[in-house]
Amino acid sequence: MGTPAIPHELLVYRDEDWLPKVQPSAMFPQLRARELQRQAQDAWGSQHRIWRAEFEQLQREQRAEHDSKPCPICG
Secondary structure (H helix, E strand, C coil): CCCCCCCHHCCCCCHHHHHHHHHCCCCCHHHHHHHHHHHHHHHHHHHCCCHHHHHHHHHHHEEEEEEECCCCCCC
């Protein structure tokens, strides 16, 4: 079994992906949006039996590859 690819919205933080998921009553919406992404990362890691530290290492590797070429999602 190969290394799983982290979904783009979990690999790269973008306001447009996460701010719409924040409740209007949130005092610090951007902070809450980042926390929602982190929780989603943890849930994805759990599904793939990957601890947080392993996820972060995998994210660094895949993010370096992502940043080395143009991305159709990020622009």
